[in-house]
Amino acid sequence: MLKTPLLTGKQIYLKALMQTDVTDEYVQWLNDSSINQFLESRYQTQTAASCRHFVGELQSQNNNCFWGIYCNQSKQHIGNIKLGPVNKLYQRATIGLLIGNKSYWGKGIATEAINLVSDFAFQKLSLHKIDAGCYVSNQGSKKAFLKAGYQVEGLLKDHFFYQNKFEHCVLLGKICENSQKDTQ
Ligand SMILES: CC(C)(COP(=O)(O)OP(=O)(O)OC[C@H]1O[C@@H](n2cnc3c(N)ncnc32)[C@H](O)[C@@H]1OP(=O)(O)O)[C@@H](O)C(=O)NCCC(=O)NCCS
Numbered sequence: 001m002l003k004t005p006l007l008t009g010k011q012i013y014l015k016a017l018m019q020t021d022v023t024d025e026y027v028q029w030l031n032d033s034s035i036n037q038f039l040e041s042r043y044q045t046q047t048a049a050s051c052r053h054f055v056g057e058l059q060s061q062n063n064n065c066f067w068g069i070y071c072n073q074s075k076q077h078i079g080n081i082k083l084g085p086v087n088k089l090y091q092r093a094t095i096g097l098l099i100g101n102k103s104y105w106g107k108g109i110a111t112e113a114i115n116l117v118s119d120f121a122f123q124k125l126s127l128h129k130i131d132a133g134c135y136v137s138n139q140g141s142k143k144a145f146l147k148a149g150y151q152v153e154g155l156l157k158d159h160f161f162y163q164n165k166f167e168h169c170v171l172l173g174k175i176c177e178n179s180q181k182d183t184q
Pocket residue numbers: 035036038039096097098099100104105106107108109110111112133134135138139140141143144147
């Protein structure tokens with residue numbers, strides 16, 4: 001069973017997100033077109049019930065870690081970050097995040113959250129690699145991953161549809177160079 005531990009950084013802390021953490025504000029983030037424009041969840045109007053279902057599903061699976069991102073100073077819930085699914089055989093996982101509170105954009109929060117989760121994945125879960133993907137237009141996301149030490153590994157051409165055009169997906173990855181293959 002994968003635990004989602006408390007992780008603390010300079011500006012933020014990450015705490016396992018529970019169904020009880022689904023507030024109206026959280027639901028609004030997911031229905032705001034300026035926030036959800038690069039999220040696949042945008043195709044459906046989200047409700048408290050759909051969000052609670054999503055959170056409950058993630059917490060019931062044993063191959064994901066799912067955190068709420070909280071501001072150290074204000075204690076406000078400002079976003080979410082997920083590591084998973086974790087592939088134990090190949091010691092890798094996928095990472096994805098959302099900073100839903102727009103007043104926190106551009107302050108290095110995404111970069112810090114990615115760093116906290118990546119360090120946890122490499123040091124505590126002994127993963128060898130973490131991968132991510134983003135729309136080519138999502139410059140903020142791409143930059144945050146690059147600042148957290150991820151590298152561009154490739155491009156999936158015309159992978160999404162965005163603003164009436166097909167759009168490429170940028171594949172990003174970070175490798176823990178000194179990790180060992182887990183033979184257990
Ligand atoms: C994209 C997102 C994660 C960026 O979060 P953030 O906390 O603002 O990112 P950071 O502050 O760590 O920014 C990292 C870099 O990207 C830049 N950046 C952030 N948003 C940007 C944007 N919209 N356009 C261009 N650059 C941007 C920052 O200025 C910073 O660069 P700098 O240090 O050179 O100034 C956030 O806007 C978000 O969650 N958006 C909605 C959901 C989403 O798109 N999630 C990602 C799905 S892959």
